[in-house]
Amino acid sequence: MRQIVLRRLALAASLTALLALGTSAVAQFGKHSAEEKINVSSYPANIQSNYKVFANKCSECHGLASSLKQSRSPEGWTAEVRRMQAMASSHINDSEAGEILKFLAYDESHRKAASREAISANTGNAPEVAGRQMFESYGCSSCHSVAGVGNTSSALDGIGSKRTAEELKRLIVSPPSGSTMPPMSVPDKDLENLVAYLLTLKNR
Ligand code: HEC
Ligand code: HEC
Known part of the structure; x- marks a missing residue:
């Protein structure tokens, strides 16, 4: 009986230790929440080690979410x-920068590409519905808001009354020089969907 109690105590103690370890590992990894990280266990070993450099170096000043979404x-x-x-x-030295770029390139062509494939493969989606999901998937809302959701420093409400489809396409993939919007890498079929969505944002 006594032994069982002791064992329970020992178990409780080691669980507490494990939990404490868990928190400190997170704290050391950056102040950012777990959902900003991705599961890279299916990535090749070298890319997994590149990911560690990315997750460590690129979380010093801000979260990883922007880089994990935007293309x-x-x-x-x-x-x-x-x-x-x-x-x-x-x-960040040049060799670390090189490793980070390898991770980003691999992640673009695998995880990010697959998540957008999944959106367009859902044939039940009308273009503007797919476009709305792409707006999230491409991380547009880290800099823009719609109806108050997202980054309100640049709201896109009413953009569909202000710009034509052609103008919107150009603004997204090749913003005018001097613009603070980075050129996003968006393949044509995704761009069509995004623009269909933006055109629904009319002034009321
Ligand atoms: C020394 C601090 C610092 C580090 C380290 C840092 N960033 Fe940033 N980053 C910033 C600041 C500040 C901004 C916002 C201002 C700007 O864009 O100029 C920013 C903006 C960005 C943006 C623009 C997107 C957005 O939503 O605003 C991306 C993408 C980005 N960082 C990626 C990275 C990546 C990838 C790394 C690792 C290689 C990294 N950052 C490391 C400070 C940092
Ligand atoms: C890193 C921040 C950032 C990201 C990510 C971003 N944008 Fe922008 N975008 C801006 C800024 C800043 C402007 C204002 C441009 C300027 O300097 O005039 C802008 C301008 C625009 C405009 C033109 C608005 C107007 O009034 O003419 C459109 C349309 C637009 N962005 C769409 C998008 C879409 C769609 C995405 C996602 C695929 C996206 N943006 C991602 C920062 C961003």
Whole structure:
């Protein structure tokens, strides 16, 4: 009887230790929530180790969510990572930057591509419905809001009354020079859906 109680106590103690370890591992990994991370266990070993560098270095100043959602061309990511390296107080050397870029490229062509495939493969989706899901999937809402949801510093409400389909396409994949909107990497069929959605955002 006594032994069982002791064992229970020992079990409780080791569980507490495990929990404490869990929290400190999270704390050390960055202050950001678990849902911002992704499961990379099916990625090749070298990409998994690139992911660790990314998750560690790119969470120093902000969460990982933007990079895990938004899409850039390879040149676009190279420019973005260089920009981050140049920021005062960033500690990312060129070899780490190279590893981060390998992870980002792999993740674009696998996880991100698959999630967008899944949206367009859902044939029940009308273009504007698929487009609304793509708006989320591409991380547009980290910089834009619609009906108060998302980043309200740049609201897109009413954009469908202001811009034509052609203008919208250009604004998304090749914003005018001097614009602070980064050129997003969006294949044509996804772009059609996104634009169909944006065109529904009329002034009321
Ligand atoms: C030294 C701090 C710092 C580090 C380290 C850092 N960033 Fe940033 N990042 C910022 C700041 C500040 C902004 C917002 C201002 C801007 O975009 O210029 C930003 C913006 C961004 C954006 C624009 C998207 C958005 O939603 O605003 C992306 C993408 C991004 N960072 C990716 C990365 C990646 C990838 C890494 C790792 C290579 C990284 N960051 C490391 C400071 C940092
Ligand atoms: C890193 C932040 C960021 C991301 C991500 C982003 N945008 Fe933008 N976008 C901006 C900013 C800032 C502007 C304002 C451009 C300027 O400087 O004039 C803008 C402008 C626009 C405009 C033109 C608005 C107008 O009034 O003419 C459209 C349309 C647009 N974005 C759509 C999108 C879509 C769709 C996505 C996702 C595929 C997206 N944006 C992702 C920052 C972003």
